[in-house]
Amino acid sequence: MVIILLVTVNLLTLVGDIEQPIVGYGVARVVDSRHSDFKKGDLVWGRTIGWEEYSLITTPEYLFKINHTDDIPLSYYTGILGMPGMTAYFGFFDIGSPKEGDRVYVSSASGAIGLLVGQFAKLIGCYVVGSAGSKEKVVLLKTKFGFDDAFNYKEEHDLDAALKRYFPEGIDIYFENVGGKMLDAVLLNMRHHGRIALCGMISQYNLEQPESVHNLIAVLFKQIRMEGFAVAECYDQYSKFLDFVLPYIKEGKIVYVEDITEGLESGPAALIGLFSGRNVGKQVVKVAQE
């Protein structure tokens, strides 16, 4: 049994049966435990934590103990130190196979994962352009998060032309969060031996019929590697990830932002807001006070 402090709003892992609480990633304190790895008082993060004040968790294999230190906000374990951070890290490094000088494009760049991918890419000397859905987000990407450039995809009636403007020599790595028309335009602009890390397709989740992709033949002609990624398969490497990311956080070399709303009742609006692009950074719902 855990008490929920924070739940996060994300998409792929949301499971909701009618009359059951939605399940997602969260941070919680254990109030009782019959499992030897967890004891009363432990702080944990993980998935299968419900949108509720108290949760009964029967899948402890998806829970991680938090060795909390005062200089790291607990909420970071819903984001940069949790699932989104690991998705950005393993998706970018394992599937993207980046090297210095690579040209990297990140869609949905002002979301929790995109922000981190862009910064990881800059840390190793890539050229990084992100797209987002408002003028404000574009400014933030360029000024606060260190992207080399950014554009508002809603203002581009021709995504292919937009990508050619920012990547006249093409794209080496595309970190895909969007799907649909964006992927089609990207395929036209990938470089030979480019890599596409498929980590999300938010534009497709609510469609009855998925949008079609027309330019897949580029994968053949340009010898592109496209690969789907599920962070859950990397959880056994959590400590490796912490060793990489914690020093950067402590040295202030990674900028991280959250959009925290208070109270379980604000959850539905926060969830729906993701689809209209309301949030910048990780959307978090605070359920109880620590």
Added chain:
Amino acid sequence: MVIILLVTVNLLTLVGDIEQPIVGYGVARVVDSRHSDFKKGDLVWGRTIGWEEYSLITTPEYLFKINHTDDIPLSYYTGILGMPGMTAYFGFFDIGSPKEGDRVYVSSASGAIGLLVGQFAKLIGCYVVGSAGSKEKVVLLKTKFGFDDAFNYKEEHDLDAALKRYFPEGIDIYFENVGGKMLDAVLLNMRHHGRIALCGMISQYNLEQPESVHNLIAVLFKQIRMEGFAVAECYDQYSKFLDFVLPYIKEGKIVYVEDITEGLESGPAALIGLFSGRNVGKQVVKVAQE
């Protein structure tokens, strides 16, 4: 300068300017040479050999010397010992990452490359199903080429249902020669962590607008790896390939067939025949007698 003995009919490498000979893969004898690696009388195979009786070759980096032995037909160097053989070998092993027991699906299975992929897969203990475009080809796949099963895609109005019949537990490796609707149906039937080796998309080459693919989200949800392949990038490993394939040929463990037409004038019909699925095995045009 080389005299052309055989030219092959294939698709991706055909280059034809009006009033210039079509260029493809061929086997030839050198009649004159200013390059120290090739001397008069040498037999060679390679690309950029024209559909013509005599050819001037200025790109010797794409020519391989043939150390001909009497028990191997020269024409094999247009197929199993040349580009199609290497495409099957490196596409299947490098991109497919096969292991014993994997379920392998090969489209265009009665073509030069598909026939070899199916046999390579059987050699390492995979379950292999191929599709082709006629009853006769399906019979050949099952009886002569050792496929576990085969079907005529033209008789299936629902490709998804057909694949579910042959792969009730899904597909681990898809060797893609076709594209379009077939790829869409395959995506629905891939297994978790499946691999798709894109080596050709013959259904798409003559379309003004490529067909669209609707089920790409499967790549994300099933963590599929899809990769385009170009054999030219493996030519530096030609001797490794010969070490693998020659013993199997000599021991009769690989069945190989060719469809050889006589005379340069038969070339156009042979080329067009590929698109209607006329040939079984490698389509070769014999231009001159050895």
